[in-house]
Amino acid sequence: MIIQDIKVFVTNPGRNFVTVKVITDEGVYGLGDATVNGREMAVATYLEEHVKPCLIGRDPHKIEDIWQYLYMGVYWRRGPITMAAIAAIDMALWDIKGKVAGLPVYQLLGGKCRDGVTLYAHANGETIEDTLDKAAQCIEQGFSAVRLQSAIPGLSETYGVLGDKKDYFELQGNRPLPPEQDWSTSKYFDLVPELFAKAKERFGNKAKFLHDTHSRLTPIESAKLGKMLEPYNLMFLEDASIAENQENYKLIRHHTTTPLALGETYNTIWDCKDLIQNQWIDYIRSAATHAGGITGMKKIADFAAVYNVRTAPHGAPDLSPICFAAHMHLNISTHNFGIQEFVGFGNEECQSIFKHDMKLENGMILVSDAPGLGVEFDEQEAAKYEYKRSYLPVSRLEDGTLWHW
Structure with missing residues (x-):
């Protein structure tokens, strides 16, 4: 079994979500969540441009190795965008492993x-x-x-x-x-x-x-x-x-x-x-x-x-x-x-x-x-709700000083 394709979906059923679908050559697929609130397109681009090309053809069962490859294998480690991208791939791989084993991930x-x-x-x-x-x-x-x-x-x-x-x-x-x-x-x-x-x-x-x-x-x-x-x-x-x-x-x-x-x-x-x-x-x-x-x-x-x-x-x-x-x-x-x-x-x-x-x-x-994880993703339904740029609030003290939100 190898990873044949990775698809990234950005949908907005009231708010934006970034969903990753890792597809294998045997037809088994897994799903992951890569949402970074207010920076959704940044992580979607990271996945499309920098993660997907590196994983096509790899064995999806090597979860720990792929995790370390995406974490240790880059000079610019950590941060919300990188780690959300890693997270989505990781969830999808656990989902695949559970489906292949015929077991829920918790087992x-x-x-x-x-x-x-x-x-x-x-x-x-x-x-x-x-x-x-x-x-x-x-x-x-x-x-x-x-x-x-x-x-x-x-x-x-x-x-x-x-x-x-x-x-x-x-x-x-x-x-x-x-x-x-x-x-x-x-x-x-x-x-x-x-x-x-x-x-x-x-x-x-x-x-x-x-x-x-x-x-x-x-x-x-x-x-x-x-x-x-x-x-x-x-x-x-x-x-x-x-x-x-x-x-x-x-x-x-x-x-x-x-x-x-x-x-x-x-x-x-x-x-x-x-x-x-x-x-x-x-x-x-x-x-x-x-x-x-x-x-x-x-x-x-x-x-x-x-x-x-x-x-x-x-x-x-x-x-x-x-x-x-x-x-x-x-x-x-x-x-x-x-x-x-x-x-x-x-x-x-x-x-x-x-x-x-x-x-x-x-x-x-x-x-x-x-x-697997036990969640299904309806691509056709998701396509009805297009991405809309969105932000969380900014907080200021009463004198106008920028503060923690």
């Missing part, structure tokens, strides 16, 4: 460590009461963990809050230029402790709660927030601060016992090595699409297990159902899995393109036993 990774994959849902509201009402709905649906985000009074927009949009696809969809949002740490601090105090009062121990700061705080501000939230026993505080300087989290860790989660923008194990080995975080949140696929994620998870760090893969709507399926196979077979972020299976258009039989029951995903 090739060592088999099940648990019956299902525990998820956390999102409750996003315009007010604290609105957020808590939506949390109640999540709990009624069977979710045992819920992320709470509420609009900040005095700011025109707040990260994670849908406003007048019906879902994440409409909220973060086609923006021809980056929108700009204001940020105020003091106004944020006025809101968040009250949000979790009222959640504790209303729900007690009915569910675990999480919160995403989305890297808006300095390390000492994150330390202060973590300390303020200690009485409410969060499952974790996500992306409290940027950690390009990983020692930022040493400062945060020394001031609070609130569990910390980080890593959705990380591309390799090197981005989180110090954070993990120094036990400055409790959950590593890398995504298969952005961290080198199933192979890359396994390297991170196995390293994290040595230091009692659990996995909690990113589950944003800019990751296609192919990536979500890859996460499910990893999660079900990874001993130190913690929890999976879940924002739904996408809108109707998305579900018409990416077809699968993953089942949501009682706040858990029951992983497909179909051979």
Whole structure:
């Protein structure tokens, strides 16, 4: 068996996705997700111009060798574009291997460590009461963990809050230029402790709660927030601060016992090595699409297990159902899995393109036993939705200073 062709599709069923199809001479094919939100055409071109020509004629079963070839075999290593391209090829090769073996990918990774994959849902509201009402709905649906985000009074927009949009696809969809949002740490601090105090009062121990700061705080501000939230026993505080300087989290860790989660923008194990080995975080949140696929994620998870760090893969709507399926196979077979972020299976258009039989029951995903990843891609349906240039927002402090979004 050899790789005969590689096709790259860019489609927009409400938002852009980059899908890779690796086709073998025996007719077996595999699928991968290469989406880099706001830079979709960069990774599509990288795949077409620089990856595809190098892989035609190679043995698709040599997954580790091909991974190292695409990573070590170039001078310009790492980065979101390179690693997303590697990730998509890697997922597709695991998909092929599973189909040839007649087994779901999780069986090739060592088999099940648990019956299902525990998820956390999102409750996003315009007010604290609105957020808590939506949390109640999540709990009624069977979710045992819920992320709470509420609009900040005095700011025109707040990260994670849908406003007048019906879902994440409409909220973060086609923006021809980056929108700009204001940020105020003091106004944020006025809101968040009250949000979790009222959640504790209303729900007690009915569910675990999480919160995403989305890297808006300095390390000492994150330390202060973590300390303020200690009485409410969060499952974790996500992306409290940027950690390009990983020692930022040493400062945060020394001031609070609130569990910390980080890593959705990380591309390799090197981005989180110090954070993990120094036990400055409790959950590593890398995504298969952005961290080198199933192979890359396994390297991170196995390293994290040595230091009692659990996995909690990113589950944003800019990751296609192919990536979500890859996460499910990893999660079900990874001993130190913690929890999976879940924002739904996408809108109707998305579900018409990416077809699968993953089942949501009682706040858990029951992983497909179909051979490979268990996802099919409808090329004709995908062709109906053309690429549209789109951007994530830009954040500024109230005095106009550019800030972390």
